[in-house]
Amino acid sequence: MIFNGYVMSGEETVAEVKNNQTIPILKEKMPLYLANGGNFEQWLESRAIDRHRPNSRILKKMLHLTDTSDIASVIHSHAATITDNYWVKSVEEDLQYANIEFKENIFADISLTGSVDSYNKIFTKEQLSSRTPELTNIGSYEKCWKFENGSWYMYKQGSALERFSEVFIAILSKKLGFPTAEYYPSDSFIKTKDFTEGKYNFEPMAALVGDNEDYSFNYDKLNVIDENLAHQYLDILFMDTLCFNMDRHTYNYGLLRDRELGNIISMAPNFDNNIALISRGYATEAKNSSNLLIELFGELLKNKNILYEIPFINETMVQEIAIKSLPNEKIDIEYVTDFVMDRYQRIESLVQSLEMNPKEDLGIQFKYKKYLW
Template sequence: MPFLMNKNRIALCFSFNKYGSIDFIEINNKDLLPEMLKDGNIVYLHKWLRSRCIDLSRRNARILLEQLKINNNSIDPVMYNKGTSLIDTFWIKYNESEAFNDNNLYIKAFDTKIFDIALNGALQSLPLGINTELTNIGSFNKAWSKKGNNWWLYKLGSKKHIYAELFTYYLGKSLGMNMAVYKPLSDQNLITSLNFTDESISLEHYFSFKYAFNDTSYNESTVYHNMKSIGLHHSYLDILLLDGIVCNPDRHEFNLGVLKNTNTGNLVSLAPNYDNNLALGAESNLTLYLLREYLDTFGLPEHQIKYINTLSQDLMLSIDTQVKTETGFTDLDTTDIFNYFNQVIIALKSYQSC
């Protein structure tokens, strides 16, 4: 019978029937489990495991599975990888002799072959066993790389995607918001971000964390109410406000989450703001709709007044110059973005004066 482990502690045990479906769960340590597994719901364990699977719509993901002879479905890659992921310390134990460090991706050596096939689709023979990519979710081609003791996520994108991610990062930092760290690379098709989890701090996506609350529907008002009940509403509103300012239409249950202590399961904080590469019209028209919707729903809480007072065209120009210098995107036309930001500043100042 396999065990779902958190480090070297059993969180739950489960079994499969002859058809490959989970037919039994027994909880051993509820505090260590993700929120959606704490009720021992078999269907939710299936959903949680599948949610950890590499995005099969990515061409390079399918190449990776083919090279490793893994079935192209949403459960086999996760089970092959023993459930391990570079966002937490959960893993599936099959043999009594296994220990966490035998399956700990955080201390695993970096493998360039796995990296190259996941990021670029480079065909080559691959080492067998667990790796960092089979549970690296998301629709853009990406891969983990290790620098010293730190893991960095490398992500492919167009100039517009990379500009949007970097600009939003620097803007959020300038406003004093909690942002995941991003850096440009010499390859103009790539951007990298520092993993903000480690062996002591895990990320639980809102997809799972919402089961800590009675209302599990996903809309901004419900999430706000839930976050307010645990004192994280200010941090959540900061993410929504920045989404409105940079016109990011892509906030969802897998780029919003919380950080937890891996030893206790206790809540630490809201996860930093990350995944903004679809902002600033990277794949859609720039519009004030998201900002106006935010203001209509939440207004401007007192703690956010300082952000609005910091915004200016000079700040936007400074960040634009920094991003273009660091990326080499000197030919990228950002006229529409500046016109949009002028509208943003006018809208926010007008709202303040009402």
């Protein structure tokens, strides 16, 4: 596909595109990936709905898309998303952001459930030509955006154990004072409010590090920008370590930027924890979960000589949160409590050992919080 046009941020033209090559105009407001020299087509593809989701194929059929490739699907929605205000327009188009900004989503149920009822619904020609945020709703789980009470909410499918894990981690994170996307049960789904609130642009960490998930590499990248970001990243890693999140990849953590000025505000709140904790079932013993994430977290603290102040957690707190996370589902509360407390105690022992044996050649870095939230 050859594209000639513009990359927009709201109503501002931030880059020109000639034969798929981006030419910066307002580099400080461009998507970080493109501002750092990233490929235009790859940027478009990174914003595309996962073609492997069955409901995405149903949606494309409903919209009569003859070209169902990632790039064509994204261009159909002018590359617009809910979580940022970037979009594209061709040289032939005379459009304003108000023309492409999402204000409703009549295809939400198709994207979320793909049910017979949603598939059998009759849409008018005008409805079929309306814009939907689903073509740029990334991720492997069936999900959708719904506009409720003046805000966008993400609804997501998942098993009872997956939904419990997401809600539990969100509640615990908030209890500990960490910025988090709050998740709520909603029938057989979970939902969460758009944390950008139409004020910030979410930039996935992939814009800075590609697919490199190495803790030290990410920490250094963030520390160069602002040491506060690096400390906020540690809090995300702590929760991943505590709650056994093996699915932290460079598209489900990142940065928030001011939409008007383009400056980085903070790390985005912790989100996407449905492949953590008990999401894959219960092990034979709750107190013998893998030590890999604990070792990786410890290596980062040791190599960077970081004295990390772990928050206080006790058994009663964990148990109470587990009980209220998904009360209508059958969850082994005792297992969850033992699982989390065992990992917490191992992390606590690790941090204490580092405090007793600091590197002599470097000053200890003390953790402090400076959050937007």
